[in-house]
Ligand SMILES: [Zn+2]
């Protein structure tokens with residue numbers, strides 16, 4: 001009977017008292033979280049520990065939240081900075097491209113005028129033979145040496161024109 005009674009006492013005793021404080025105290029309540037049977041003092045300590053853990057978890061949660069907020073602000077800031085940088089870079093490039101294009105346009109215009117002048121000069125030289133050719137056609141008379149000369153001149157003009165490419 002006495003053995004059974006001791007065993008009963010032990011099973012109803014505070015677990016923390018026996019495991020940490022090397023004493024035996026009757027348990028008064030059972031913790032709803034860990035299901036351990038505890039005496040009043042240990043329950044109070046255990047309650048304080050739980051409160052501390054909850055406070056720590058809450059603090060850690062707030063730390064993480066603050067970190068996330070900081071990162072979001074950083075991302076937004078970086079995005080704005082990158083967009084601004086790209087925009088400046090784009091404007092600079094467009095400006096220098098515009099200047100470059102205007103310069104190239106001018107050069108193209110100059111080259112066009114030069115090439116046209118070259119062709120018009122050949123055209124005006126060619127026209128000096130028009131009267132001669134008309135005369136040949138009209139009278140149906142020509143001197144073959146003259147005709148050969150004009151042929152050679154025209155060939156020369158064609159060659160000059162071909163050199164333009
Ligand atoms: Zn206890």
Ligand SMILES: [Zn+2]
Nearest residue numbers: 031033034035
């Ligand atoms: Zn507990």
